[in-house]
Amino acid sequence: MVDRFPHYDVLAKRDTPSWNPQTRKVIGDRLATEEPEVLTPGQRATLRAVVDRIVPQPEQRPATNATALVLHKIMTNESDGFRHHELPQVREAWERGLDAIDAEAQERLGHPFAILDGDKADEILRAIEQGDVQAAAWASLPAMLFWSWRLIPDIVSAYYAHPSAWSAMGFGGPAAPRGYVRLQANRRDPWEAAERDDGRVISAEERNIHVG
Amino acid sequence: MSADPQHAPQASAGRAPDVFKPGGWVPMRQYPEIDEVDFVIVGTGAGGGTLACKLAEAGFSVVAMDAGPYWRPLEDFASDETHQQKLYWTDERIVDGDTPLKMGSNNSGKAVGGSTVHFAMVSLRFRPDHFQTRTKLGYGADWPIGWQEMWRYYDEVEEMLKIAGPVRYPWGPKRGRYPYRAHPLNAAAEYLARGAEALGIDWTETPIATLSAPRGKAHPCVYRGFCVTGCSTNAKQSVLVTWLPRAIEAGAEIRDLAMVGRVETRNGRATGVHYHRNGEWRFQKAKNVVVAGYAIETPRLLLNSANDEFPDGLANSSGLVGKNLMAQLNQAAWGQVEDEVRSYKGPPSLAISEHWNYEDSGKDYFGGWSYMSQGPLPIIWAKSLAGGRSLWGQDLIDEMNRNNHSVGLKMVGETLPDERNRVTLADETDQYGLRIPRITFAFRDNEKAMIKHAVDFMDQSLEATGATERWKEMNDTCHLNGTARMGDNPTTSVVNADCRSWDIPNLWICDGSVFPTVGGVNPSLTIQAVACRTGDRIREMAARGEL
């Protein structure tokens, strides 16, 4: 896909009135988050491969650290405030889930999940999504519930917590104390992303370089 | 700067945080625990915070406790969906039933000011008939309060919150002008308006609890769109920045990071509460106890307080504590348009239609619903697409990257009271050693019929504006109510019209859990109106020696 918002970078607004000091701090901390030593190396490799398939990295932009953020959540075992009655807590669900994903790949294709090519990996993931699983490991973890209550929300939440993902969407990003002035359709504040539009005299690239 | 509000209580040593000033403090009265205060209130949200103010102003000694932190929005809130998870109730809860509810960020706050710290500020009155659905419309249960009386209390709350709303409201009996002028529409709201006009129904600017003009130390809304993660400019008129400063000025004490674990009773009367603060269990004596912890924590506390006198939990002779949980329907229709909509700008729901909350003909189900324009932030939107359309991989990324052209309409729909939808106690315990709630919920035929009608209608409205690639999000729920309903009869309700429990005369419940029915609008204006009424009633009863 072509980049809809060429040269637009939410981070260019870091030192503008769109970011208050507490926002600068929490996003700075997030960008600096590295993979913690949690789970086994094999489970971590499986997770990395799953994340790559669920939320492919943005092209032409810095990669997100979604895997590190998910691992962080697993490490703290932090609840979202609810748990489906058939699922264990965060960390245990992920441990069992990653083992089961790997077992499913071994069972069907004879290889660990982490080394599968994209199409094969997607085939396994689709089977889990649909609950069409073969590995015995799923006996202690309902596959479809793990998918929709744990795997998907945790991974997409981690990816869309990253400024690269916001920039690719043309999302304004943090906006306090300076909010927005032009609320109507097709109106853009100078500190918002310009979308690629070949008819314009000044290109989106040019306009996005001045966003700040 | 003060210590982290999440880990160290802020309201102590005779002062409370000044929410209008970074690092600021206001003087706060404090009450020794051995003194029997007139009222201890559990929870400082829409119900508890409002009532704390009313009772303190009526001259009662009041201590209001909240399990959550005492924030100063100006210095503590980041402009970030993930970080602001700190506003939600994320202690473990088990969900089951055919439609297990998503909790946490979806519906539960944990902060001084309660869920109003992160709510979307939509401030609506019930339709008058909805206070008497059983008698007038043949379903649900009647409220023991009439709409005319509620109308007066709505006036009071709207004035207190300086609600910004339209000059003329299209539905229901006449109401006065809203205190502040309506906010301008954003592009997402214009799409609602155009769709409604094409289908020949009324729409209006949403009455909303964020400032459209300066008020005291608070500035008007800057249209930054992060409302459901907390407003870092104080434009939002939450309980934290409205009722509570007034309560403190009138002599109320707020105790933050104070988790109440048990209400104590002796000889059939409440004597005070056991609460956990600063790492230890403590006891506050009180002449009256008010439980205002919202529709899950209120029944949980009453059930966890079971003792020899009340083995089934407090106020539970009817057996109804925890039952009739009503989670409002929150389904949506979405589509794509040519225009750049950029729905991240402005409060998420600036336009509304209550048409189907007032119109009963053409329905094959009971109850009403309204619908509003939408502006989901990236994580919420990604979860909607991944959950509602099963998108992942490059399909998800590509769809996300078209978000500036997405528009949507979302319903707030009535769920019927049903005793099978309920809160009970699980065997598992939390960090305080208290049994956690188990929440059982299912949509029945009536909800399913309403959802079908609503999403089809919203879809037609989008179609009429030229939106293409439309889809329906079928699984969402929002506001919670019920679980300790009010009524006229001790065998079919938990509290009376004054929010006073039938079983224990000095135990009161004042929050969203007292609703017998939920209506087709967002609940918090009604919760605050009921709290204002309760405050007035308690003052009158005290004057007559009836407490």
Ligand SMILES: Cc1cc2nc3c(=O)[nH]c(=O)nc-3n(C[C@H](O)[C@H](O)[C@H](O)COP(=O)(O)OP(=O)(O)OC[C@H]3O[C@@H](n4cnc5c(N)ncnc54)[C@H](O)[C@@H]3O)c2cc1C
């Ligand atoms: C994302 C979102 C958007 C919303 N948008 C709207 C909207 O636009 N309009 C609207 O009308 N409503 C909205 N709501 C709903 C509204 O916020 C709630 O209906 C309302 O705040 C409920 O009021 P309450 O007093 O019952 O409980 P709350 O306001 O939740 O207050 C309960 C408080 O009690 C505390 N508590 C609970 N148990 C204990 C205990 N044992 N000890 C000590 N403290 C305890 C909690 O920490 C909490 O602070 C929204 C909610 C959410 C989550």
Ligand code: SF4
């Ligand atoms: S849009 Fe307005 S109310 Fe919402 S967070 Fe921003 S300033 Fe506050």
